[in-house]
Structures are given as structure tokens and as C-alpha cells.
Amino acid sequence: MIESVPNLSEGRSEERISRIAFAVGGAGCRLLDIHSDRDHNRSVLTFVGEPDRIIDAVVALAGAAFEEIDIRTHRGVHPRIGSLDVVPLVPLFDSSMEDCIGLARSLGDEIALRYGVPVYLYGDAASSPERRELSSIRKGGLTGLASRISSPEWHPDFGPARLHPTAGAVAVGARGLLVAYNVLLDTEDIAIGRRIASAIREREGGLPGVKALAFYLESRRLVQVSMNLTDIDATPIPRAFSAVRKEAARYGVGVVESEIVGLVPRRALQGAGKEDLLCRRDPAELILEDRI
Amino acid sequence: MIESVPNLSEGRSEERISRIAFAVGGAGCRLLDIHSDRDHNRSVLTFVGEPDRIIDAVVALAGAAFEEIDIRTHRGVHPRIGSLDVVPLVPLFDSSMEDCIGLARSLGDEIALRYGVPVYLYGDAASSPERRELSSIRKGGLTGLASRISSPEWHPDFGPARLHPTAGAVAVGARGLLVAYNVLLDTEDIAIGRRIASAIREREGGLPGVKALAFYLESRRLVQVSMNLTDIDATPIPRAFSAVRKEAARYGVGVVESEIVGLVPRRALQGAGKEDLLCRRDPAELILEDRI
Numbered sequence: 153m154i155e156s157v158p159n160l161s162e163g164r165s166e167e168r169i170s171r172i173a174f175a176v177g178g179a180g181c182r183l184l185d186i187h188s189d190r191d192h193n194r195s196v197l198t199f200v201g202e203p204d205r206i207i208d209a210v211v212a213l214a215g216a217a218f219e220e221i222d223i224r225t226h227r228g229v230h231p232r233i234g235s236l237d238v239v240p241l242v243p244l245f246d247s248s249m250e251d252c253i254g255l256a257r258s259l260g261d262e263i264a265l266r267y268g269v270p271v272y273l274y275g276d277a278a279s280s281p282e283r284r285e286l287s288s289i290r291k292g293g294l295t296g297l298a299s300r301i302s303s304p305e306w307h308p309d310f311g312p313a314r315l316h317p318t319a320g321a322v323a324v325g326a327r328g329l330l331v332a333y334n335v336l337l338d339t340e341d342i343a344i345g346r347r348i349a350s351a352i353r354e355r356e357g358g359l360p361g362v363k364a365l366a367f368y369l370e371s372r373r374l375v376q377v378s379m380n381l382t383d384i385d386a387t388p389i390p391r392a393f394s395a396v397r398k399e400a401a402r403y404g405v406g407v408v409e410s411e412i413v414g415l416v417p418r419r420a421l422q423g424a425g426k427e428d429l430l431c432r433r434d435p436a437e438l439i440l441e442d443r444i
Numbered sequence: 445m446i447e448s449v450p451n452l453s454e455g456r457s458e459e460r461i462s463r464i465a466f467a468v469g470g471a472g473c474r475l476l477d478i479h480s481d482r483d484h485n486r487s488v489l490t491f492v493g494e495p496d497r498i499i500d501a502v503v504a505l506a507g508a509a510f511e512e513i514d515i516r517t518h519r520g521v522h523p524r525i526g527s528l529d530v531v532p533l534v535p536l537f538d539s540s541m542e543d544c545i546g547l548a549r550s551l552g553d554e555i556a557l558r559y560g561v562p563v564y565l566y567g568d569a570a571s572s573p574e575r576r577e578l579s580s581i582r583k584g585g586l587t588g589l590a591s592r593i594s595s596p597e598w599h600p601d602f603g604p605a606r607l608h609p610t611a612g613a614v615a616v617g618a619r620g621l622l623v624a625y626n627v628l629l630d631t632e633d634i635a636i637g638r639r640i641a642s643a644i645r646e647r648e649g650g651l652p653g654v655k656a657l658a659f660y661l662e663s664r665r666l667v668q669v670s671m672n673l674t675d676i677d678a679t680p681i682p683r684a685f686s687a688v689r690k691e692a693a694r695y696g697v698g699v700v701e702s703e704i705v706g707l708v709p710r711r712a713l714q715g716a717g718k719e720d721l722l723c724r725r726d727p728a729e730l731i732l733e734d735r736i
Contacts, residue, residue: 166458166480166487170465174478177469186466188458195458 153444154206154252155242155329156181157414160195160217161226161235163188168220169195175216179209184443187413191369191376193228194237196332198414200244200444203255207262210239214263214322223294223320229367230378231293234320236263238286240275241326244444252326253277257309260324264311267319270301271310275325279309287363289323297321329440331381331420332413333389335396338406342368345375348399352379352392359395360386374408384420393429415440445736446498446544447534447621448473449706452487452509453518453527455480460512461487467508471501476735479705483661483668485520486529488624490706492536492736495547499554502531506555506614515586515612521659522670523585526612530578532567533618536736544618545569549601552616556603559611562593563602567617571601579655581615589613621732623673623712624705625681627688630698634660637667640691644671644684651687652678666700676712685721707732 162168169188176183181201188195199209214236221235239259241252256277264271278284282305292299298315300306307313308321315321337345345366352358361383367376377396381387387395389412397407409430418439426434454460461480468475473493480487491501506528513527531551533544548569556563570576574597581589590607592598599605600613607613629637637658644650653675659668669688673679679687681704689699701722710731718726 163458166455166461167478169458169462170478170480170487171475173462173466174469174475177466178472180470183463183466186459186462188462195462 153200153244154203154247154255155198155200155244156206156210156239157242158197158210158213158239159237160197160213160221161193161223161228161232161237162217162221163192163194163228164190172213172216172220173197176209176213179212180205181209184440185415185438189230189413191228191367191371192230193226194230194232196414203247203251206241206255207259210259211262211266214267214269218267218269218316218319222318224318229369231290232320233290233294233297234269234316234322235318236322238274238323238325241277241324242329243326249276249326249328256324256326260310260322263322263324264308267316268311269316269319270308270312270314270321272321272323273309273325274323275327277324277326286323286325294320328382329384329417331384331389331416332379333381333392333410334376334378334413335393335410336369336372336408337375337377337400338408339375339403340368340373342366342375344400344403344405345377347403348396349377351399352377352395359392362387362392381420384417388420388422389416389435390422390424390428393424412438414438415443417441445492445536446495446539446547447490447492447536448498448502448531449534450489450502450505450531451529452489452513453485453515453520453524453529454509454513455484455486455520456482464505464508464512465489468501468505471504472497473501476732477707477730481522481705483520483659483663484522485518486522486524488706495539495543498533498547499551502551503554503558506559506561510559510561510608510611514610516610521661523582524612525582525586525589526561526608526614527610528614530566530615530617533569533616534621535618541568541618541620548616548618552602552614555614555616556600559608560604561608561611562600562604562606562613564613564615565601565617566615567619569616569618578615578617586612620674621676621709623676623681623708624671625673625684625702626668626670626705627685627702628661628664628700629667629669629692630700631667631695632660632665634658634667636692636695636697637669639695640688641669643691644669644687651684654679654684673712676709680712680714681708681727682714682716682720685716704730706730707735709733
């Protein structure tokens with residue numbers, strides 16, 4: 153069984169998201185969760201299935217996303233390179249990272265072939281070390297990629313060496329489980345958010361396995377620190393929460409709430425509940441093991 | 445080919461609506477449109493398919509709706525009796541009203557049997573003249589129906605003579621094409637809306653085939669006249685629009701915009717465009733014939 157967690161560049165129109173979900177419904181995967189965000193203007197779908205069912209589902213998803221979402225008119229605070237922005241494949245139980253790498257290649261090939269959209273492989277499926285990190289593929293967003301795509305070192309792994317006019321490009325990858333986790337701060341000052349993100353991210357000497365960005369959320373008029381926790385044993389959710397809270401306190405800023413995007417392995421929570429994490433939604437409802 | 449236009453009592457949570465759409469996606473019908481309304485807290489799905497595919501799709505839809513929507517906590521201005529509130533079946537092209545009546549009965553039986561939810565047949569499928577109008581089944585909403593359901597004359601056509609605790613009841617019916625059409629008024633005074641609705645509805649001597657209600661829309665802080673046009677040859681959309689505008693003018697109230705819910709046969713528009721009807725969305729994109 154493989155988990156796929158596609159990120160779509162649409163988090164506002166119920167109707168579009170529903171039409172996309174409808175298009176995928178028949179492909180034989182189980183949809184475990186949909187998480188839409190108006191500020192990010194992005195939806196994260198979590199589904200699981202056998203490898204060939206995952207291919208069918210993501211190909212159907214790509215078709216619907218390309219039909220419904222025009223990346224030229226997309227507005228949202230989250231960086232992205234396409235209508236179907238990123239498709240991570242995650243091995244569960246009996247499947248291996250090798251399975252996911254093979255699947256990412258087949259899927260990338262199929263998407264490029266069928267829709268003429270360039271595909272980049274990333275994570276453990278990356279074709280070079282420079283492409284391993286999603287952030288390097290996505291650097292400068294759609295315009296950044298547009299300026300690099302025709303250079304030989306940024307030639308897509310599949311499809312044409314030019315962005316699709318309405319769909320952009322897609323990143324398809326294999327990776328281990330990760331937790332997407334956001335903390336909302338009681339400040340409108342994005343500079344404070346950026347300093348906190350910088351203090352906690354691994355790359356700048358912060359917490360192990362933590363990637364972090366800061367966004368200003370128009371709908372809340374507050375700043376969010378948005379994290380990926382890629383090593384949940386070293387940095388489980390409560391540790392990330394405390395670190396952000398502690399850093400924020402240095403600027404006299406409090407934490408308003410936190411939010412788990414999609415589903416999480418039970419051990420990522422370390423028993424922390426709704427109140428501990430100031431979550432609106434009970435984290436106990438978002439445990440991956442309970443949904444499968 | 446048969447058209448089905450199920451109305452769900454959920455118009456706010458993208459995630460729930462998407463999960464419901466996903467559940468129906470595999471059933472072999474074509475989804476033509478989804479229209480969600482936050483104030484009504486209601487979504488209208490339009491799909492078409494062969495009779496047996498329609499049964500599969502609506503049964504899947506019912507299952508997902510009953511799982512996702514708890515009618516006890518539902519809030520919204522539109523009257524309703526259940527999580528899956530109403531399932532109209534409409535003959536298109538080669539199919540007849542008789543086909544739809546037979547299908548409504550099979551579908552009602554299946555929903556009641558499988559989920560233990562009481563089902564009322566209405567419209568051309570009604571088992572008695574008192575049940576022909578949806579408004580009489582829905583009179584007093586869920587509490588109204590709760591008080592009548594155990595009396596012999598309001599025994600459901602299928603299923604138990606008590607409301608399902610979380611799903612309520614479902615109305616399944618056969619009817620001809622109709623147009624759901626809303627006009628937003630430049631007033632917060634619901635009394636004016638009610639007087640206009642009363643002036644234009646057929647039952648009180650208004651326009652042929654017009655049913656009308658007035659709602660106060662919290663999200664707009666304005667009053668809406670919400671209509672069903674059941675005889676689009678006698679009262680096409682532009683005629684309904686003009687009638688509301690004319691009645692509103694008697695109170696010195698203007699029309700802010702109008703809105704078509706779902707899809708409409710081309711002739712219902714009589715060539716009227718976006719500007720004529722003050723629609724946000726171009727009515728030319730909502731023509732049923734073009735989607736099939």
C-alpha cells in the first residue's frame with residue numbers, strides 16, 4: 153500500500169475542488185482526508201491504494217486539476233509551480249521506497265505524455281542531488297522555474313522543456329512520511345515570522361528535520377509559521393510547537409493556534425491533545441493509522 | 445439518459461463536499477455541475493447517466509452524505525428535512541417520466557433499506573396528491589416532519605416511520621426540468637422580500653409556474669428572493685427577473701444581482717446575458733445542452 157498526498161493549487165472554490173474529487177473517485181483509491189486552505193489557496197488530498205490504483209487516481213486528478221485550475225490566475229501565499237503542484241508518494245507497511253521511486257517515474261512519464269506538462273522528480277526519486285529538495289525546484293515559484301526550465305541542468309525529467317501555459321509544471325516524488333504543521337502567531341509582523349522560521353529550520357541550525365516558512369494570512373490578519381517535520385522521531389509535533397512558542401516569546405508574541413495539515417502518524421503527536429497544541433480540530437481525529 | 449439534481453444539506457465545508465463528491469465519482473455518472481451556497485448551507489449537484497448508474501451514484505451519495513452531515517447541527521436559511529434533502533429525477537431525451545417514476549421508487553426503496561432512513565416520494569412519483577409538492581413534505585422543516593411522521597397519512601413511502609437521528613429523511617421524486625433562480629435585493633428588510641415572493645408566486649396569483657421564498661443572507665447582509673421556475677416556457681428567466689425587479693421597485697428597492705443554481709435549458713434564458721440579468725457568472729456557461 154502506498155500513500156499519496158497531492159497538493160493542488162486551489163483552496164477556495166468548493167465547486168472546483170469537488171469536481172476534482174469527483175474525477176478521482178472512480179480510480180479505486182481510498183481518500184482519507186482533504187485539507188483546503190484559503191490563504192495558501194491550496195488543497196492537500198491524502199489517499200492510499202495499490203500502486204496501479206495510485207497511478208490511475210493521480211492521472212485522473214492531474215486531468216481534472218489541469219482542466220479546473222489556471223495557474224496564471226492563481227493567487228495564494230504558498231509557493232507553487234503548477235495547478236497540480238506536487239505529488240509525494242510515501243511507502244506504507246509492505247511497500248518500499250524503491251517501489252515509490254519506480255512509481256514516481258511511471259507516474260511522471262504518464263502525466264507528461266498524456267497532458268504535455270513538464271514533470272520534475274524530487275525527493276528519493278530525484279534524478280540529481282540538486283533536485284532532491286522541493287524548495288530548489290520551486291525556487292522563485294513559477295517565474296523562477298520559467299527562467300530556468302530551458303537551461304540544460306533544469307530540463308524536466310519528463311515532458312517538454314517549457315511550462316504548460318495554464319498548468320505550469322508538476323513535481324512528483326518519493327519520500328518518507330512527513331508532517332505538515334502550521335502555527336499561527338498573534339502578530340501581523342511577517343518579519344517576526346521570518347525570524348522564527350529561520351531560527352527553527354534545520355538548515356540554519358534549528359531543529360532536526362524541520363523546514364519552515366512564514367506567511368501572512370489575509371483571512372486571519374496574522375502571521376503563520378508553516379512547517380514540514382521530516383523527522384518526527386527527532387522533532388515530533390509538540391517539540392515543534394514549543395520551539396515556535398519559545399522563539400515567538402522572544403518578540404513578546406503569543407501563539408493563537410496550531411493546525412495539522414492532512415494526517416499524521418500517531419507517534420508524531422506523543423500524546424499531545426487539542427489543548428496542548430491549541431488546535432481547533434482534535435488531533436486524535438487526524439491519526440493516519442486510524443484511517444487506514 | 446436521466447438527470448439527477450440532489451440537494452445536500454452542506455454548503456460550507458469544502459472538505460465534506462469534496463469527500464462526498466469523491467464517494468460518488470466511481471459510480472459511472474457524469475457530474476455536470478456543483479453549486480454550493482454558504483447561506484443556504486446547501487449544495488446542488490447535477491449529474492446525468494443511465495438509470496442503473498443513477499441508482500448507484502445516488503446510493504453512494506446518500507451513504508457519504510449520511511456519514512458526513514449531521515442534520516441536528518445543520519444551520520442554514522433554506523428549509524430541509526435531511527442530510528441528503530431531496531433527490532429529483534428528470535427525464536432527458538429518450539427517457540420518460542414513467543422511467544423516472546420507476547427509478548424514484550427503486551431508489552427510495554434502496555436508500556431506506558440500506559441506511560434505515562425514511563423516504564418520501566414526491567412530484568410525479570408521489571403516492572398521494574398531498575405529497576406531490578415538496579413544500580408540503582418539507583412544511584415546518586425537520587421539526588414539522590417529526591411531528592407528522594408517525595401519523596398514518598404521513599407514513600413514509602419507504603423505511604421506518606421515524607426520522608433518522610442524524611440523517612433525518614429524504615424526498616425522492618420525478619419531475620420535469622426546472623430552473624432554480626435567485627435574485628438578490630438591495631435591502632436588509634426580509635418583509636419586503638416576503639411581499640415580493642408572495643406577489644410573484646403562482647399560488648398567490650403571480651407568474652405561471654413560479655415558486656418563491658425570501659431569505660436573509662447573512663454573508664451579504666441582503667435579502668434574496670429564491671425561485672423555482674417550473675414552466676420555463678411561460679416564465680423564462682428574464683421574465684422572472686423583470687417581475688422581481690418591478691415588484692422591488694414598488695418599495696424603492698433595487699436588484700443587486702441574480703444567480704442561476706445548477707444548469708438551465710437554453711430556452712430558459714431567451715438570449716439574456718450576464719449584463720441583462722446582473723449575473724456574476726455568465727449564464728452562457730450554464731446551459732444544460734452544452735454540458736451533456
